[in-house]
Amino acid sequence: MTHRISVQEADFDATAELGRLAAGAGGVASFIGVVRGEVGGRALAAMRLEHYPGMTEKTLGRLADAAAARWELSGCTIIHRVGRLAPGQNIVLVATASRHRAAALAATAFLIDRLKTNAPFWKAEEYADGSVEWVAARDSDSDAAKAWS
Amino acid sequence: MRILYFAWLREKIGIGEEEFAPPADVTTPRALIDCLAQRGTAYTAAFATKALIRCAVDQEFCSLDTPFGAAREIAFFPPVTGG
Numbered sequence: 001m002t003h004r005i006s007v008q009e010a011d012f013d014a015t016a017e018l019g020r021l022a023a024g025a026g027g028v029a030s031f032i033g034v035v036r037g038e039v040g041g042r043a044l045a046a047m048r049l050e051h052y053p054g055m056t057e058k059t060l061g062r063l064a065d066a067a068a069a070r071w072e073l074s075g076c077t078i079i080h081r082v083g084r085l086a087p088g089q090n091i092v093l094v095a096t097a098s099r100h101r102a103a104a105l106a107a108t109a110f111l112i113d114r115l116k117t118n119a120p121f122w123k124a125e126e127y128a129d130g131s132v133e134w135v136a137a138r139d140s141d142s143d144a145a146k147a148w149s
Numbered sequence: 150m151r152i153l154y155f156a157w158l159r160e161k162i163g164i165g166e167e168e169f170a171p172p173a174d175v176t177t178p179r180a181l182i183d184c185l186a187q188r189g190t191a192y193t194a195a196f197a198t199k200a201l202i203r204c205a206v207d208q209e210f211c212s213l214d215t216p217f218g219a220a221r222e223i224a225f226f227p228p229v230t231g232g
Contacts (some may be wrong), residue, residue, distance in 0.1 A: 014163065019172060033232055049172060049231075050156065051224075051231070052153070052205070052208070052224060052226070054208055055205060055208035056210075058208060060219070080231065080232075091232070092232055094175070112232055114230055115232050116230075116231055116232035117229065118210075118229070119221055119231050120155070120205065120224075120226065120229050120231075121229055121230065121231025121232070122155055122156035122227065122230055122231070123230045123231070124156070125195075129188075131230060133231075134157045134227065136228070136230070136232040137227070137228030137229065137230055139205060141232075
């Protein structure tokens with residue numbers, strides 16, 4: 001399996017990324033996370049994302065390897081943006097390719113669930129009223145990640 | 150030893166990383182937190198709630214109670230929130 005891991009400030013071209021994975025595969029499954037426009041009814045001005053350079057790439061590479069060990073994949077792409085992102089902008093792309101749809105769909109869900117709890121990223125929300133709040137980890141994310149073990 | 154801070158820990162302490170030589174009797178991240186917390190009010194405030202602090206030793210997630218041995222890099226941060 002080939003995998004492509006990238007942590008970057010720049011946006012990604014989802015169409016191009018999925019096209020690259022599709023070559024020679026039976027199908028491609030993907031998840032794209034985008035910045036919300038509001039949280040709990042409060043308008044969001046931006047999301048700030050930071051990470052642990054070095055550890056992040058290593059962790060994402062291991063997650064891709066874990067997915068490949070579990071499902072028959074021909075390719076896997078994980079792109080996560082960092083920096084300051086406006087509502088509607090892309091945050092993350094997870095995509096997998098396989099001869100079988102079930103493998104691609106399951107591997108994609110596994111990767112995004114595990115990424116949320118296992119990769120060293122942190123988000124802060126900048127609200128339209130000027131306040132800034134670091135996002136707290138959610139039990140539901142932790143439960144979703146554990147469900148794959 | 151290189152110590153790194155992320156997210157609100159970095160903001161509260163005011164720096165992202167620093168060099169620090171822990172005393173010989175400090176062998177776990179938890180003990181290192183107690184030691185760092187004595188360095189000033191910003192550190193004390195940042196480390197006030199240990200239940201909210203996670204760590205990585207040489208870029209591997211680690212329990213606060215696992216001895217760090219000859220680690221070169223220890224990072225402290227809140228629970229991760231990517232994706």
